[in-house]
Amino acid sequence: MQTPAPFEYERATSLAGAIAALKAAGAEARVIAGGHSLLPMMKLRLASPERLIDINDLESDLAYIREQQGEIRIGALTRHAELLDSELLAEHFPVFRDAEEVIADPVVRNRGTIGGSLCQADPGEDLSAVCAALKAHVxxxxxxxxxxxxxxxFQLGPYVTVVAPDEILTEVRIRTSPGAGSAYEKVERRAGDFAIGAAAAALEIEGGTIAAAGVALSALAPTTIEITRAEELLRGARPSEELFEQAGGIASEDCAPMADGRGPVDYKRHLAGVLTKRALRRAAARALQTEA
Amino acid sequence: MSVQITVNINGEDVTREEEPRKLLVHFIRETPGLTGTHWGCDTSNCGACVVLMDGKPVKSCTVLAAMAQGHQIRTVESLERDGRLDPVQQGFHELHALQCGFCTPGMMMTARALLDANPDPSEAEIRTAISGGICRCTGYKNIVAAIRWAAEHPATVEQEA
Structure with missing residues (x-):
């Protein structure tokens, strides 16, 4: 039987109350939302918080997807299932639906949240790469x-973020733009598993030229990794197969995968290149509205 | 340190002194008469422990009992009413959708939630819905057929809304 170490539990009834509870409890308290990252870590005793602050009752404040001031704003307690189903999100940033379709399974997606996924900062987690490619803010x-x-x-290292012990991630903000296209490509051992490797790409195309580009990889470095050299190559260029091939080549060079049960380094570098190219190709097709 | 936890299971409040670390799957199974929910992989992979929380399927090995307080939990025991099987149960019976039976409660609760939300699902929709459950006996074919059977026979049992 897998059982977490003992802890104290309290339910927050307001955001201010949750922050006050975190401050009072000190560094050994953790926020729990969906619990589908934290509880497995606690069962394995990789995490042993002394106090859990449950924020699930704050759904009316923290679960939403809305358009505001030229941004899409996503509340931290928005669950994967809601991210997958959101037409607003699919319209502006289809990369979310691409990723959500391959995150765990529908039952897990009923619980897990975007805020929890980002704060867990697992190097193989999908939404961190999505948000990095979209140059989101939290x-x-x-x-x-x-x-x-x-x-x-946001990420300081594997499983470590800039969030202070008495802070809560409350919202994700992504600037909208006409001519934007985005996509996510993931290879996994079996359906719903963590990625062997994955690439998120976001492009803004104006007058046939790439005005802005974001490329980020999941599971291919000790943290989520942005491929800035590829982004520089793409910016100002006209989209083409050769360009995306070159960008993939850079991703292959600049990623920093580790050999593990999911595959050796050379295979993962190969994946980084192929997935980056495919994600860019689909992102461009969506930006130009030529997707097959 | 124990705290008082009350969880509403199948319409009845169950109150016990438990440690906050008590998982919902164990809270349910340690309630007399409610061992139908199975405890499987303990890692939110296999789906044997699926119950409905406010009508949505969740893996009860990855929910604290304390987190379920104030929510409506429905387990496999709630499917049969007054000696009459739920169409999902009848479908599993008619189409031989189980062999060892270990995954069955999770599969049936997932199916119930699917049919409540989408009374006429396609085979693809059924396969997606049950993809959080692992069955090592049937190859899924008969489970999918059983859920389709339930969709086509909704009136065999009166169900609560």
Missing amino acids: VLQGPSGERIVAMRE
């Missing part, structure tokens, strides 16, 4: 107010 709320952090500065 809102962190703490006792002294809120701060906004770029997704690309």
Whole structure:
């Protein structure tokens, strides 16, 4: 039987109350939302928080997907199933639906949340790469107010983020833009597993030229990794198979995979190249509305 | 340290002193008469422990009992009413959708939730819905057929909304 180490449990009834509870409890408290990353870690005793602050009762404040001030804003307690089903999200950022279709299974997706996924900062987690490619920002709320952090500065290492012990990630913000296209490509050992490797791509195409580009990989480095050299290559160029092939080549060189049960390094570098190329190809087709 | 936890299971409040670390699957199974929910992989992979929480299927090995307080839990025992089987149970019977039976409660609860949301699912929709459950006996074919059978025979049993 897998049983977490003992802990104390409390339910937050407001966001301010949850932050106050975190502050009072100190560094050994953790927020629990869907629990589908944290509870497995606790069962394996890889995490042993002394106190859990359950924020599931804050759905009316923290579960939403809406368009506001030129951004799509996603509440941290929005569950995977809602991200998958959202037409608003699919319209602006189809990369979310691509990723959600291959995250775990429908029953797990009924519980897991976007905030929990990002804060877990598992190097093989999908939404972190999605949000990095989209150059999303996250809102962190703490006792002294809120701060906004770029997704690309969010992870400090595997399973470690900039979120302070008394802060809660409350919202994800992504700027919308006409001419945007995005896609996610993942290879896994079996349906619903963590990726062997995955690539997220986001392009903005204006007048036939790539005005902005984001490329991020999952499971191909010790953290989510952005391929900035590929982004620089893409920016200002006209989309083409040769360009995407070159960008894939850079991803293959710049990723930093480790050999494990999912495959050796050379295979994973190969995957990084192929998946980056495919994701860019689909992102461009969506931006140009030529997707087959 | 134990705390008082009340979980509403199949319409009845069950209250016990438990540690906060008590998982919902064990809270349910340690309630007299409610061992139908199976405890399988313990890692949210196999789906044997699926119950409905406010009508949605969840893996009860990855939910704390304390987190279920204030929510409506439905287990496999709630399917049969007054000696009459739920169409999902009848479908599993008619089409031989189980051999060892270990995955069956999770499969049936997942099927019940699917049919409540989508009374006429396609084979592809059924296969997607049950993809969080693992069956090592049937190859899934008869399970899919049984759920289709239930969709085609909704009136055999009166169900609560």
